[in-house]
Amino acid sequence: MTDWFEIGAMTDIPRLGSRVVRTALGDIAVFRTATDKVFALTDKCPHKGGPLSQGIVYGERVACPLHNWVIQLDTGEAVAPDKGCAHRYPVKVEDGKVFLKLRGTVVNIADYAAAAQA
Numbered sequence: 001m002t003d004w005f006e007i008g009a010m011t012d013i014p015r016l017g018s019r020v021v022r023t024a025l026g027d028i029a030v031f032r033t034a035t036d037k038v039f040a041l042t043d044k045c046p047h048k049g050g051p052l053s054q055g056i057v058y059g060e061r062v063a064c065p066l067h068n069w070v071i072q073l074d075t076g077e078a079v080a081p082d083k084g085c086a087h088r089y090p091v092k093v094e095d096g097k098v099f100l101k102l103r104g105t106v107v108n109i110a111d112y113a114a115a116a117q118a
Contacts, residue, residue, distance in 0.1 A: 004092070004099040013038065013098065018053040018062075023102060028089055029053035030098065031073055033060055039073035040091040040100055046071075046084025 013019045013032040020043055021028045027043040029052045037060065043053045050066030060073045070079040076088040090101040 004101050007098050007100050010036065010038070010093055010096050010098055016057045018057065020053045021100060025102060027053075028100065028102070029062075030091060030100065031057055031062060033057065033073070036093075037073075038091050038093055038098055040089040041071065041073065041076050042087040042089075044086060045069055046078055046086050047082065052086060 007021050007030065008019070010032070013030060015032055015034055015036070018029045018031045021030055021040075028040050029043040030038060030040045032038050039060070041052055043051055045052055045064040045066065047064065047067055047069045050064040050069075052062050052064060052071060054065045055062040056065075057073075061070050061079065062073060063070050069082050069084075071077070071086055072079060074088075076086040078084045092099050
């Protein structure tokens with residue numbers, strides 16, 4: 001069964017930062033851009049598994065904190081010349097609340113954010 005889960009308010013996610021949602025499927029990083037677009041990816045870089053939630057968000061990309069791989073937030077694809085993909089999850093914002101579509105159950109929103117500021 002696939003459902004939308006409310007994971008918190010848009011204001012819970014700092015601009016140019018992220019929050020981590022712990023799920024039965026593993027950790028998911030939910031990112032907010034400077035223009036208030038919201039994206040969700042598996043919290044693992046496709047290169048060496050670095051925590052994308054701790055990377056620097058700029059535009060609609062995040063730079064992995066381990067080896068600086070750049071990942072497109074809208075697709076999860078690594079930017080050339082790197083190759084690989086972080087799984088992307090559907091996310092939406094309604095009335096200031098953020099919803100994540102996934103299978104399984106949401107455990108909680110971790111209490112830390114990426115230290116990403118441009």
